[in-house]
Amino acid sequence: MARHEVVSPIPGVFYRRPDPDSPLFTDAGETVGAEDTVCLVEVMKSFHEVQAGAAGTVVEFLVENEDEVDAGQVVAVIEAG
Amino acid sequence: MRRLLVANRGEIAVRIVRAARDLGIESVAVYSDADAEAPHVRLADHRVHIGPSSAAKSYLVVDALVAAAKDAGADAVHPGYGFLSERASFAAAVAEAGLTFVGPDAATIERMGDKVAAREVARAAGVPTVPGTPGGVEDVEEAVRAASEVGYPVMLKAAAGGGGRGIRVVDDEAALRKGFPQASREAATAFGDGRMYLERFVRRARHVEVQVLGDGGSAVHLYERECSLQRRRQKVVEEATAPGIGSEVRAAMTESAVRLATECGYRSAGTVEFLVDDESGEYFFIEMNTRIQVEHPTTELVTGVDLVAEQLRIAAGEPLRLAQDDIVVRGHALEFRICAEDPDKGFLPQPGKVGRVHLPAGPWVRSDTWLESDSAVSPYYDSLLAKVVVWGADREEAIRRSRRALAELEVEGVTTTTSMHRALLDEPWFAAGEFHTGTLEEWL
Numbered sequence: 001m002a003r004h005e006v007v008s009p010i011p012g013v014f015y016r017r018p019d020p021d022s023p024l025f026t027d028a029g030e031t032v033g034a035e036d037t038v039c040l041v042e043v044m045k046s047f048h049e050v051q052a053g054a055a056g057t058v059v060e061f062l063v064e065n066e067d068e069v070d071a072g073q074v075v076a077v078i079e080a081g
Numbered sequence: 082m083r084r085l086l087v088a089n090r091g092e093i094a095v096r097i098v099r100a101a102r103d104l105g106i107e108s109v110a111v112y113s114d115a116d117a118e119a120p121h122v123r124l125a126d127h128r129v130h131i132g133p134s135s136a137a138k139s140y141l142v143v144d145a146l147v148a149a150a151k152d153a154g155a156d157a158v159h160p161g162y163g164f165l166s167e168r169a170s171f172a173a174a175v176a177e178a179g180l181t182f183v184g185p186d187a188a189t190i191e192r193m194g195d196k197v198a199a200r201e202v203a204r205a206a207g208v209p210t211v212p213g214t215p216g217g218v219e220d221v222e223e224a225v226r227a228a229s230e231v232g233y234p235v236m237l238k239a240a241a242g243g244g245g246r247g248i249r250v251v252d253d254e255a256a257l258r259k260g261f262p263q264a265s266r267e268a269a270t271a272f273g274d275g276r277m278y279l280e281r282f283v284r285r286a287r288h289v290e291v292q293v294l295g296d297g298g299s300a301v302h303l304y305e306r307e308c309s310l311q312r313r314r315q316k317v318v319e320e321a322t323a324p325g326i327g328s329e330v331r332a333a334m335t336e337s338a339v340r341l342a343t344e345c346g347y348r349s350a351g352t353v354e355f356l357v358d359d360e361s362g363e364y365f366f367i368e369m370n371t372r373i374q375v376e377h378p379t380t381e382l383v384t385g386v387d388l389v390a391e392q393l394r395i396a397a398g399e400p401l402r403l404a405q406d407d408i409v410v411r412g413h414a415l416e417f418r419i420c421a422e423d424p425d426k427g428f429l430p431q432p433g434k435v436g437r438v439h440l441p442a443g444p445w446v447r448s449d450t451w452l453e454s455d456s457a458v459s460p461y462y463d464s465l466l467a468k469v470v471v472w473g474a475d476r477e478e479a480i481r482r483s484r485r486a487l488a489e490l491e492v493e494g495v496t497t498t499t500s501m502h503r504a505l506l507d508e509p510w511f512a513a514g515e516f517h518t519g520t521l522e523e524w525l
Contacts, residue, residue, distance in 0.1 A: 011432050012460040013135065019270075044421070044430040044464040066135065068460065 004054035006076040008069045012043030016065045026052075028060050038076055041069060056080040082106050082157045082181060082397040086150040087125065088171075089161030090140060091451045092468065093373070094121035097159045100389035109153040111146060113139035115459045120451050127153050134461045140164045143171050147178045157181035157396060159389075163463070166372040167194055183396040184349045185371050193345060193369040197240045197278055203366040206344035208337040211283070211356060211365040217276035221261045224279060228257055231281050237261060239268030240276040248314075250282050285359040285517045289323045290370075291338035292380045294391055295347035296401040302335040302342075303384050304410050306376055310505075310521045312428070317498075317521060318505065319376035319416045321383045324476055324514030326357060326364075334364050339405075341366065350377070350392045359517050375418070378449055378470040382414035413476040415483050417502045419450075419490065420464040424501040424525070432460040436493030441486035445472040458495055466497060476514065480506060501525075 008014065016024050016039050025038050032038060032052040039050045039061075052058075059077040063069055084107040087097045098108040098121060110125035115134035122128050129149040132139035139145065141164055150158050158175045160166035160183070173187035184190070192198045197217050200210050214227045217240045228235045228251075237249045237260060249264045251257045261277065269275035288311065292303040307323035308316045322331070338353035352370040357363070377388045386403065394402065422428040435456050440448040450467035458466065471486050473479030487503050505511050510520065 010430070012430075043432060043460045044462065046430060068134075 002054075002080045003059075004052075004056065004078040004080040005074045006038055006050060006053055006078060008039075008041050008050060008073050008075050009071060010041055010043050010048055011071050012041040012048070012069060014063045014065065014067050014069045014075060015040040015042065015047075016061065026058050028058050031055075031057050032078065050075065052078055054078055054080040082393060084109060084127075084153065084155045084157070085183070085393070086111065086129075086146070086153060086155035086158045086180075087121065087161065088140070088146045088150075088158050089164055089166075090116055090119065090121055090462065092449045092465065093161040093163075093375075095124060095451055096449055097161060097389055098125045100387060100393060101159075103387070104390055104393055106157075106393065109150070109155050111140070111149050113461070115461050118456075120453060129153050134459065136164065136461060143168075143174050146171070147174050147180075150175070150180055151178060155180065157183055157393075159183040159393070160372065162372050162375055167370070169194065181396050183392055185347060185351070189345055189347065190371045193351075193371050195240060196238065196368055197276070199369055200278075200366070202345050203341055206337070206340040208341050208366045209364065211280040211367065213280035214278045217278050219276075221258055224261050224277070225254055225257060227279050228254070231279055234282040234284075236280045236282040237264045237277050238280060239264070239272055239274070240278055241268065241272035241274035283356055283358050283365075285519070287323065287325050287357040287359055287516075288354070288518050289326060289334065289357050289364070290352045290354040290374075291335050292377070292388070293338050293342040293347065293351050293353060294388070294395070294401060294403065295342045295349065295351065296395050296399075297346050297348035299401055300339050300342035300347055301401060301403055301405045301408060302339050303380050303386060303388070303408055304335060305331065306379055308376065309516055309518050311518055312521055312525065316376065317418055318502070319379055320476075320479075321379035321414050322410060323357075324413075325359070325516075327362070330357065330362055330364055337364075337366070341369065345369075347371075349395055350388050375465070375468065376416050378447060378468060379414040379416045382445075382447065382470060382472040383410045383412055384408055385411070412472055412474045413479045414470060414472045415479050416468050416470045417483065417487065418465060418498070419467040419469060419492075419502070420498045421458045421466050421495050422464050422498055423496040424498050428498075430460070430464050431495040431497070432458045433495050434458075435495055437491065438493070439489065439491040440467065441469055441489040443486070443489075445482060446470070446486045447472075452492070466492065469502075477512075480512060 086109040108125040109127040165171040169187040169191035175182040310318040421431040447470040
């Protein structure tokens with residue numbers, strides 16, 4: 001089992017839902033595919049989807065919903081495999 | 082009007098504070114956590130904190146803004162552009178609090194913001210609209226019938242849409258049957274209203290808009306702006322007047338805009354947007370913006386009229402001071418939107434810390450901005466850093482002077498769209514004014 005870190009490619013505001021009324025993209029304990037969107041980062045009114053990058057099980061999210069993130073910051077950890 | 086709350090931020094908030102000061106009106110700035118040190122806050126006479134950095138929790142909260150206005154003893158509210166500027170419920174809440182809203186009343190905002198209702202106003206005023214369905218279409222069968230009458234290609238648009246969202250072009254019936262349900266669902270999600278309408282799609286169109294001022298009784302126009310140079314339906318360069326239209330079209334279109342503003346009893350500054358078919362020269366009403374626009378300085382430079390000051394005077398209850406004959410165009414103006422985006426990386430947003438800033442100045446160059454040395458470009462708001470607006474005796478001189486102005490502009494620390502504008506100024510098609518709404522994206 002390899003530990004895979006999901007990194008935000010851009011600085012911005014971190015969201016775990018596609019919009020405030022929708023369920024979470026995913027949560028700890030759930031399985032994801034490499035191309036599944038796990039969060040959004042909003043920067044200057046444009047939204048960027050962040051994909052898992054590896055198939056596996058979500059271990060944890062390291063950032064709270066609506067917190068600011070930096071480019072290169074780890075936002076989630078996936079146990080790949 | 083004694084004290085004005087500016088319900089906005091950035092360059093437009095600075096612009097409104099300045100207009101208020103010119104008129105002897107005190108200003109009240111509002112600010113989020115991220116904007117505590119912002120120039121609009123420093124320049125205003127008073128300031129009120131309204132919430133955290135996220136616009137959804139500060140600049141977009143109607144109750145917080147109305148409460149701020151009351152707490153600060155303001156008697157009027159200017160919404161600027163974007164944010165709550167075209168939200169009828171905000172205009173209504175301001176009025177209900179016993180304050181003056183600088184803009185048309187809630188009913189006019191609502192009517193002209195609904196594209197179906199706005200087209201009905203245009204038809205009543207005898208203003209040509211793009212051939213299409215008179216009202217919204219309910220389902221795909223009705224859309225197919227309507228499209229065969231309008232003729233393909235057709236454009237599907239959300240009745241409640243804006244900013245280019247909920248729009249789709251389809252070339253034939255199969256594409257329409259596939260695209261309609263998706264577009265309608267998108268519109269329902271984005272705007273809470275799934276109604277769609279259809280329009281003929283004009284392949285080579287110019288986007289030309291007429292600036293109007295109305296006092297609820299009479300209206301005048303301040304000629305037109307050309308807004309064809311767009312990327313993803315966001316304007317990049319604007320100019321006044323439009324280089325691509327002849328005097329007959331200009332006369333008819335500006336007169337149409339005044340008829341439309343009069344028909345809806347328009348009170349404030351507004352913009353009537355038209356699509357001009359580049360091949361046939363026909364013009365069609367597309368929508369009305371019931372607010373001051375980003376590109377209003379180009380009109381100010383060619384007419385000498387301070388549009389924000391006129392908005393404030395009208396809101397204060399004064400009748401229009403200008404008759405149509407008083408408004409004379411002199412020369413040509415260009416506006417370049419300088420955004421914190423990297424044109425070489427797909428216009429990736431560039432928030433971050435800014436170093437030294439040098440803004441262009443000198444004869445007939447105006448920089449509307451909130452940007453100053455050592456400020457920070459926040460990820461929370463839009464990417465507009467500055468508008469460089471340049472006047473020339475004619476378009477050629479305005480272009481030459483724009484080269485000088487943009488060569489002076491320096492912003493250290495973040496990448497901006499300045500390089501794109503500099504390159505654009507050297508394009509022969511730009512110099513010749515030979516472009517349409519698709520040209521910029523093709524060039525990029």
